[in-house]
Amino acid sequence: MNKEDGGVNAVAVEALTKVYGGKPVVDGVSFTVREGEFFGILGPNGAGKTTTLEMMEGLRKADGGSVSLLGASPHPRNTSLLPRIGVQLQSSAFFERLTAKEQLVTFGALYGVEADRVDDVLALVGLTEEAHTREDKLSGGQRQRLSIACALVHDPELLFLDEPTASLDPQARRNLWDVLRGIKDRGKTIVYTTHYIEEAERLCDRIAILDHGQVIAMDTPDALVRDLDTRVSMDLPQGVLSLDEVRSLPDVQDVREEGSKICFTATDTNAVMHVLSERGDAGHLQTRTASLEDVFLELTGREYRS
Amino acid sequence: MTAFQQISVAVGKGFVRDKASLFFTFLLPLFFLVLFGILFGAMEGSESTLEPIQYIAPGILSFGIAMSAVFASALTLVSWRENGLLRKLQLAPVSPFTILTSRFSVTVIVAVLQAALFFAVAFLPFFGLRLESTWWMAVPLFLLGVLSFFSLGILIGSVFKTDQSASAASNLIVLPLGFLSGTFFPLDFAPSWMDTVSLASPLRHMNDGMLALLVRGEGPEALLVPCGALLLFALITTGLAGYFLTRGDQ
Numbered sequence: 001m002n003k004e005d006g007g008v009n010a011v012a013v014e015a016l017t018k019v020y021g022g023k024p025v026v027d028g029v030s031f032t033v034r035e036g037e038f039f040g041i042l043g044p045n046g047a048g049k050t051t052t053l054e055m056m057e058g059l060r061k062a063d064g065g066s067v068s069l070l071g072a073s074p075h076p077r078n079t080s081l082l083p084r085i086g087v088q089l090q091s092s093a094f095f096e097r098l099t100a101k102e103q104l105v106t107f108g109a110l111y112g113v114e115a116d117r118v119d120d121v122l123a124l125v126g127l128t129e130e131a132h133t134r135e136d137k138l139s140g141g142q143r144q145r146l147s148i149a150c151a152l153v154h155d156p157e158l159l160f161l162d163e164p165t166a167s168l169d170p171q172a173r174r175n176l177w178d179v180l181r182g183i184k185d186r187g188k189t190i191v192y193t194t195h196y197i198e199e200a201e202r203l204c205d206r207i208a209i210l211d212h213g214q215v216i217a218m219d220t221p222d223a224l225v226r227d228l229d230t231r232v233s234m235d236l237p238q239g240v241l242s243l244d245e246v247r248s249l250p251d252v253q254d255v256r257e258e259g260s261k262i263c264f265t266a267t268d269t270n271a272v273m274h275v276l277s278e279r280g281d282a283g284h285l286q287t288r289t290a291s292l293e294d295v296f297l298e299l300t301g302r303e304y305r306s
Numbered sequence: 307m308t309a310f311q312q313i314s315v316a317v318g319k320g321f322v323r324d325k326a327s328l329f330f331t332f333l334l335p336l337f338f339l340v341l342f343g344i345l346f347g348a349m350e351g352s353e354s355t356l357e358p359i360q361y362i363a364p365g366i367l368s369f370g371i372a373m374s375a376v377f378a379s380a381l382t383l384v385s386w387r388e389n390g391l392l393r394k395l396q397l398a399p400v401s402p403f404t405i406l407t408s409r410f411s412v413t414v415i416v417a418v419l420q421a422a423l424f425f426a427v428a429f430l431p432f433f434g435l436r437l438e439s440t441w442w443m444a445v446p447l448f449l450l451g452v453l454s455f456f457s458l459g460i461l462i463g464s465v466f467k468t469d470q471s472a473s474a475a476s477n478l479i480v481l482p483l484g485f486l487s488g489t490f491f492p493l494d495f496a497p498s499w500m501d502t503v504s505l506a507s508p509l510r511h512m513n514d515g516m517l518a519l520l521v522r523g524e525g526p527e528a529l530l531v532p533c534g535a536l537l538l539f540a541l542i543t544t545g546l547a548g549y550f551l552t553r554g555d556q
């Protein structure tokens with residue numbers, strides 16, 4: 001394990017590559033995750049998040065590059081490393097027809113964990129009341145939480161979660177954030193993927209944005225937003241200025257009507273404010289500063305991937 | 307509990323809670339027993355030296371066990387692959403050997419219960435089955451037979467990736483084996499090529515050994531060839547399954 005800016009690396013990924021049908025779906029991905037860090041991987045559908053994660057977990061063989069987890073290589077299967085990592089797969093995997101509690105007892109036994117830890121883990125993910133509900137009778141969100149519980153049952157040092165908050169209701173998502181923060185507070189390292197940008201912004205110490213199998217940006221959420229040289233979105237209520245008057249404001253683009261507002265973008269907020277305040281209309285102007293979502297859309301393009 | 311015990315418990319609970327397959331597992335052999343009991347009862351007085359029930363009972367039992375063992379192991383593998391459990395198991399510090407043997411232990415327990423129920427019914431005066439005192443010597447043969455069917459199921463599950471294809475393949479393989487192996491009619495009347503082909507079938511060897519021990523009263527030496535053949539079959543199918551499973555690893 002090498003030391004970099006004071007922290008020990010729990011994960012080191014170097015030039016990781018995976019090719020399917022002649023097409024690279026993960027293309028030279030490199031990053032490190034420090035011990036105790038919460039690291040997020042964001043990217044549109046098909047960007048290669050799951051593929052990257054599963055190569056890190058040792059479930060898929062990389063076509064190029066290397067992965068080091070806690071100083072060891074996950075591939076080929078390394079049984080001394082396995083108890084130190086916990087994995088939640090994108091689709092939940094359970095023993096058929098067992099209850100929530102029985103699943104945890106079984107997964108726990110695979111790791112030599114005492115059955116009395118199971119109740120704590122169930123409580124941690126808020127499934128105490130569903131302890132005796134069979135896996136096939138749980139709701140989608142409950143299955144998701146059980147799946148995370150199964151990854152936690154042996155108290156791993158390093159946790160991989162593939163879209164853990166997908167299909168959760170807002171309340172359950174927030175509860176899960178608390179669970180994840182609690183895990184981080186106990187010094188565990190978390191690598192996770194998500195499509196919820198504001199969630200990544202709140203949870204992650206650092207974020208990598210993945211697109212077409214490549215890391216196109218990686219930094220703390222704040223730095224990503226700060227570095228984005230984007231235009232500021234603004235809007236005015238209809239009737240304050242006409243469309244043509246808006247168009248004549250300094251360096252204004254994308255002028256359009258949206259319902260009761262006129263929306264546009266500009267690079268220099270102050271110049272626009274100046275003109276408006278001369279007319280006594282500044283009080284009507286609404287500005288919206290760049291969010292991580294803007295960074296994401298700016299970098300990955302707005303079109304949907306097929 | 308150890309991983310071995312806990313996987314067995316988990317699979318066992320999953321089996322008991324699946325009422326439909328529970329029903330077929332235990333009632334299918336009895337159904338065949340009744341069917342053939344009535345059918346052969348009508349042929350009473352043929353030249354065979356054995357009472358018909360003596361001849362057909364071991365074959366029907368082997369066939370019933372083959373059916374359920376092959377299906378259950380093939381479908382377990384397919385569903386574990388489909389729902390991702392196989393990959394979760396790969397991520398846990400347990401060996402494939404532990405997983406396979408604990409799954410096998412459930413198959414053995416089910417087969418023993420099937421046999422117990424089957425004999426309990428076949429001993430009824432209506433069927434009138436009588437076993438030779440050497441019946442207990444057939445236990446190793448019985449276990450090797452179950453092992454062969456289990457590994458055949460694992461092989462099927464490692465080649466066929468969906469529920470439908472795996473159960474179709476299980477049917478297409480086990481049913482002809484039943485005909486080939488003297489379950490439904492004695493091979494004495496079959497063409498000689500059939501007799502030769504059936505040497506490749508685990509059911510044939512299980513039938514041979516069971517007949518010799520359970521009803522003909524032959525000594526343990528009658529088990530050597532059947533046991534050897536079953537062991538060989540299990541080794542070959544397990545080896546092939548191992549090949550297909552590791553080859554399919556992305």
Ligand SMILES: Nc1ncnc2c1ncn2[C@@H]1O[C@H](COP(=O)(O)OP(=O)(O)OP(=O)(O)O)[C@@H](O)[C@H]1O
Nearest residue numbers: 020021025043044045046047048049050051052090
């Ligand atoms: N086993 C496979 N065989 C062939 N192609 C694959 C395989 N697995 C993934 N791919 C392809 O690799 C690309 C990346 O897939 P991946 O599942 O890693 O995306 P993702 O970022 O996790 O997407 P999502 O947000 O939808 O989960 C996709 O184009 C997918 O079709």
Ligand SMILES: [Mg+2]
Nearest residue numbers: 049050051090
């Ligand atoms: Mg994915």
